[in-house]
Amino acid sequence: MARKTRRTRPHEIDYQTLGDICDLISAAKNLTRVAQLTVARLQEKMGLKGCALMLLDRRTRKLEIAASEGLSDFYLSKGPLSAGKSIADSLKEGPVAIFDVRDDPRLQYPEEAKREGIASILSVPLVLRGRPLGVLRLYTAEPWEFTLADVNFAQAVALILALALDGLRVAGAYKTSVEVLKKLRPAAKPRRRTLHE
Numbered sequence: 001m002a003r004k005t006r007r008t009r010p011h012e013i014d015y016q017t018l019g020d021i022c023d024l025i026s027a028a029k030n031l032t033r034v035a036q037l038t039v040a041r042l043q044e045k046m047g048l049k050g051c052a053l054m055l056l057d058r059r060t061r062k063l064e065i066a067a068s069e070g071l072s073d074f075y076l077s078k079g080p081l082s083a084g085k086s087i088a089d090s091l092k093e094g095p096v097a098i099f100d101v102r103d104d105p106r107l108q109y110p111e112e113a114k115r116e117g118i119a120s121i122l123s124v125p126l127v128l129r130g131r132p133l134g135v136l137r138l139y140t141a142e143p144w145e146f147t148l149a150d151v152n153f154a155q156a157v158a159l160i161l162a163l164a165l166d167g168l169r170v171a172g173a174y175k176t177s178v179e180v181l182k183k184l185r186p187a188a189k190p191r192r193r194t195l196h197e
Contacts, residue, residue, distance in 0.1 A: 017045045021157055025164045034164050035067030042138065042157065043069040046150075049118060049141040052076075053161065055126075055134035056083055056091070063134060071139065075116040078109050090123035091132045095155060097122050097146040120144040124154040128162040136161065 021041050028034040039051040050070030054063035063081040083091055086108040090096040098104045098121045101113040113121070120140045126133040136158045138146075 017041075018153065018156060020045070022160060025160055028164075031066065031165060034161070036069075038157065038161060039067045039069045042136075042154075046138065048138050050116075050139040052137045052139070053126075053134065054081065054137065055165075056132055066134070072116060075112055075118075078112040082108060087121070087123040087135070087137075090135055091125050095122065095124045095151050097151065099143055099145060117141055120146070122146045122150065122154055124151070124158045126158045126162040126165070128166050133162050133165060 021038060024037040024041055025034050028037060035053045039053055042048065043051040048070065050068065052068040052071060053066045055066045056062075057064055061083045063083055063086060065076055065081075068076055082088075087096050087098070087106050089106065096106065098106065101107055101110055101118050101121060104110070107113060107121075116139075118139045119142050122138040124136045124138075126136060136154060138150075138154060
């Protein structure tokens with residue numbers, strides 16, 4: 001007799017999903033790879049229309065797309081994303097869930113979102129040591145009331161991403177400074193061997 005298995009909703013998440021994402025992040029050696037693998041896995045595991053990681057350019061106060069999955073070139077090139085206009089509260093106050101993009105004033109480009117077929121958005125900040133680094137955005141094709149579990153999961157992924165990005169930055173700076181020190185250090189003179197060696 002065949003055993004019935006419990007089917008879960010595509011966007012139901014669990015610890016295994018978080019573990020899979022942690023494995024992807026820890027194995028990647030550069031920012032581009034970390035970002036792309038993470039958004040692709042989130043889109044797949046949560047059954048999203050799309051997912052994007054945007055990093056904050058501190059000088060221009062614009063959000064720059066680091067990686068995306070499931071979103072068209074039209075939508076991605078709709079115009080500059082102002083940190084002060086594009087769901088700005090998610091950088092200042094924490095996660096922002098938008099149930100219906102058609103009537104929410106927090107969107108910078110609502111018409112483009114509708115044309116893209118986006119119904120709902122969850123925007124979660126990437127923050128490290130109190131400093132905003134960017135946002136992780138989840139996009140759905142159907143209206144979606146994000147649950148507390150969805151928000152907590154996205155926040156956990158955003159925190160892991162922030163730590164990974166900081167770690168890659170530090171490792172890059174460390175590697176550069178080691179290379180500089182090697183160039184500055186005089187070449188070691190060969191040591192004379194003694195009879196007892």
